[in-house]
Amino acid sequence: MRFMMMHKHDPKTEAGEKPDMKLVHEMGAFVGGFAKAGKLIDGAGLGASKTRTRLTFKDGRSTIKHGPYTGENELPAAALLLKVKTREEAIGWAERYGKILGDGEIELGKVTEPWDLGLVPEPKDAPLQLLLIEKANAKGERTSKQKADVTRLKTEMTKAGVLLRGVALQPASSAKRLFFVNNDMRMVDGPFTESKELIGGFAVLELSGVDEAIEVSRKYVAILGGTVEIDLRVVDTDPE
Template identity: 35%
Template sequence: MRFMLLLKYDEAAQAATPPDPAMFEEMGRFNTAMVDAGVLLAGEGLMPSAQGSVVAFDGEEPTVSDGPFTEAKELVGGFWILKVDSLQEAVSWARRAPFRHGERLEVRRVSEPEDFEDIAPPEVMEQEEQLRARAAEQHGQ
């Protein structure tokens, strides 16, 4: 199973105090431990919301708002995708993250095509499989 760990934090509060250089070392050790255990599939940090946009779908045409996203209390600041055997194992990894300043890690299972086998029409499932194969081929996987 794949799980996503979503790092959420108060961007305004974090902006007031730059990260401690030791945090980068701790994060490196955390990421290395996941790679060494063979569970880390991907992981990235995200730039501040001032460098992004929100596309909202609440009418006929999407609307675009540029960051920063001051109305949001918590923002996603990064993510990891893990391949583990259970939610409990994903939570165990999340608990090891080197955060101490109000950050939160949301642990969510990534849906797999088989989760929709009894819902989506067979032709949609076939198309999804073909698209995943093409995407993997394009990225050398």
């Protein structure tokens, strides 16, 4: 069973503070263990809201807002990892994607790279990697035309070298929201109508089931400091 484990944004990240190297190395070892076991499907951290762009679609038009900003509708339905030369290029793809789906919201968040953490020097001509987050809404399932149009656009993006990979999520009715304070956990079952906290990062893991996902979340949170909000979402392995 495949899960996306998302931790929420925190004030230190929003302030642009680099994480402690102890945390970086512990998280690297944690994620590396799943990679060696063949259970790590994907994962990334996201930067402060000043590195993000929100696109809102209404009646065929899009409104673009660059960060910094606070969270609004932060309940994702899907996420696509893009590699582009400029943010403007990513916005162009996001506008095409969003206009297929109609009224709704998309966020583009810069992925945290090793050089952002001070682990290695930034390479010359380093590509810009952004996570395109499609926000969930009340419209429900896509129409057949929308599915076909999104598939064609994704194919075009892949051929252009822009779309690296993507993940679709099952509805929030199958989700768990975990609130940790000093490593003590309180759990709420989905569905959730919304989340106001920006996504700080995620990992997609192949696990045996919900119980293992919760246990992994405990270890994940302990590395992050013990006080954080986690959303556990089931990945849709057959979205179309």
